[in-house]
Amino acid sequence: MRERAQRDTLLFTDHYQLTMAQAYRQHGLAERQVRFDAFFRKPPDYGAHQAGYAVFAGLDELLTWMARATLSDEDRTDLRALRGAGGGRLFDDAFLAWLSSLRGWPGIRVLSVAEGRVVHAEAPFAVVEGPLAIVQLLETALLNHLNYATLVATKAARLRRTAGAGAVLEFGMRRAQGDAAFAGTRAALIGGVDASSNVAESLRLGLESRGTHGHAFVQAFMASGGSEADAFECFAESYPDDCVLLLDTVDTLASGLPNAIAVFERLRRLGHEPRGVRLDSGDLAHLAVRVARELDAAGFPDATITLSNQLDELTIWQVRQQVEEEAAALGLEPQRVLDRLAYGVGTRLITSHGAPSLDGVFKLVAVEGDAGWVPSVKRSDSPEKATIPGAKALYRVYDARDMATADLMTLHDERPDAAGGLQLHHPRDERRRRLSAADVSAVEPLLEVAWEEGTRRSERVDIAALRARRERDEVRLDVGVRRLRNPHRYHVSLSEPLWRLVRRTLSAEPPGDLNAPRS
């Protein structure tokens, strides 16, 4: 039993990928060229609210793993020791030698949407092409890295939009799923949080981590014979220009706030400007308004008020509604109170509360035959769940307002020509929609080569660039699609040639009789 699994092992995979790969090799299918599509069937549904789109993330983690993944001597020893029920070795030497030769993923081409971009249900966010046995081995790691990061980036984007002008801070590390804290923080930053408390990942990304102090800081002073005021005073002395004070260790309005204001006044006399306060319990909206009024009265109208405690996009939305009402009732300008709020979001972002997994799948859609790609389907699927077979390309269609109006799947070698107008076919029924040339301002290919010929092709870009991509895509979504609850369903369509291919494939291979009488 070793101390810790290597992160970069090729064995970061499900057992059946290995058994399938060896069987493909033993039966002449390993080198067969195939295409698998990675996609999700529905955007996250959080129960009380639903996403109308997702933000694609995790590609950098995937490609980093791909570039490093190898089989170590220990891995080989372990695999050699595995026995079948008959007592013989499960994996033979030829297979182990082959596994050892896979560094760089020979023959594999990964096409992917760019990280940070908006993606939609059913449209492939990644396509992998190459020899069957090797593509199969990539499945688990690909889904693992892309599913989780996309889930968190999507949630972060929702928080970002709901929070208005206020900063959103990611504080979830202690509730993150172990080492997922690294990928989770990065995904949250891509999705739009302004900063994270996760020091290691923030610094790696060239960003500054953020945070101030916790309740323990005040408690430690109090249990050592001091007071909340002493704790604030000392914190301000250590961080005179970065002083955010947590008000609710004793009593927010009766103790924390007056103590903070006294410290702020002293800071200012010494030539420093206090940053603000944080509230972590109680009726956050009500307290925020009361605190804002007192800070105004004391001459600190620019001090921020950071709220934390089980926040998610719905709670933030509700807090903001209440602040508007209560601020007006107290004679404050509601917008000014809203504009000074910031939000610390922890557990509910990093675990994607309400929807803790994305149902991203990786499906075989085509196998190379003598005359090109042969579409593949899983016949037992019900029509609404059926994977769309065929080797495809993916385009985003913008309308005359430059708004994204549909994602269009086509045959892999089709070049949709907007000059003649576009036919968009519903993926599951006979409905179709025709866009005239005047209705279409642009048709943008979405899949780019991310990995080819043994090397990464998609360059590592910084978080700011990824955020810019996301924002650029988000503003080109209809408001209805961005809605917090019951969003309008964005159109994902098939081109006429792909639609005909799908129909031919499905009718050539009729689904099993799912309604066979039970007896």
Place this chain on the structure above:
Amino acid sequence: MRERAQRDTLLFTDHYQLTMAQAYRQHGLAERQVRFDAFFRKPPDYGAHQAGYAVFAGLDELLTWMARATLSDEDRTDLRALRGAGGGRLFDDAFLAWLSSLRGWPGIRVLSVAEGRVVHAEAPFAVVEGPLAIVQLLETALLNHLNYATLVATKAARLRRTAGAGAVLEFGMRRAQGDAAFAGTRAALIGGVDASSNVAESLRLGLESRGTHGHAFVQAFMASGGSEADAFECFAESYPDDCVLLLDTVDTLASGLPNAIAVFERLRRLGHEPRGVRLDSGDLAHLAVRVARELDAAGFPDATITLSNQLDELTIWQVRQQVEEEAAALGLEPQRVLDRLAYGVGTRLITSHGAPSLDGVFKLVAVEGDAGWVPSVKRSDSPEKATIPGAKALYRVYDARDMATADLMTLHDERPDAAGGLQLHHPRDERRRRLSAADVSAVEPLLEVAWEEGTRRSERVDIAALRARRERDEVRLDVGVRRLRNPHRYHVSLSEPLWRLVRRTLSAEPPGDLNAPRS
């Protein structure tokens, strides 16, 4: 921007732990001896069902991290570059030098419940004692590692108990939260799953990973001019003694099952015994019964039937109910069908669906004073949420039947003496319960030294031993506490001396007036 964050950096922490630590140092509190308790307030609530206890896991990951955590040159460079709003450095050289000296966590003692044991709400599963600034730095990693693993081990234990005699297999890697797949798989194994598909983590732990083939395997043969029967045939040829066939790629009953039976018959003629089949879609309970009947009729009464597809403990419970009814209706012996079932559990285990986080917290409970430990409280907490102050020990009390009847928190140096009977005090109100000496068969201390004097004290033990611990604890829980829904609340109590200390502490520091009129 570096390629990847180091896993073993001391900066696997929240930013505010660093700002607090530096402030403690600058104001003479860094060396003050403190105790923090780690505990959760409620066992996981999955919505439609609830846990009555948790299974403690993640300690090995935490201690492994503690033994390796250091500040690298890159970390120092990054920290040196951080600026405050005033333009000056956020962390000074003295602080960086101190951080660099923390290898081995000088002065820190971690007391912990043993991994694999049953733990309950409010009772500390870990206690950390040592210099304030260093204990504070440990908080984030401690919670991160223990929260997630305990959550998954708890869910796995529920699945294990619900599944009866059938194997439970962990298949969640593709939906795991990135690298959390490692810790998640280990926790699932501690909680009781029989095996995992996660190759890297299973092999590291000295266990065999498990799995067979996916739909793609059958599809690949079909799209290459072959058939489902060919796919099964080839798979069986590769793994004659380990042949589990997935039946639902085409049509479970009309195609998959007869094809599998034909392959099984051939295997047997060649001297091999087939292992079984897997069903991944449709009405699993109904299909399992139908498949069982056909396998019986074909002479394969021992072939297992593995079910998968969005299973959790509630679904498994329901499947088993339905199997009982349908088997009887078809003239099969229900228990024989149940006994041949196995369950592949993916997403809903690894993400703890319904309760994707454990609310484990780490609270300052005592600070060393001139006359010993001074209890610490956060005064603003409402009585039901208040942390129980004071330096404590934790015991488990067994009744005359050798069943666990309560967990008992005491003063840290108190030795509960069952010979005179025990007084168990409700933690929040005046209720108390008296156990006579005859009512108590044993009083077991639960907290053991896990880290002391710079080294790990809790030895790494194998998964089998951890499972044995869990099973031993589970059988000593009342059935009502183990119930899947609305479990009976297990008693967590205070000793009379601790209760008096808590009362004294809370009355000496009255809570803020939370009901102050709003104005």
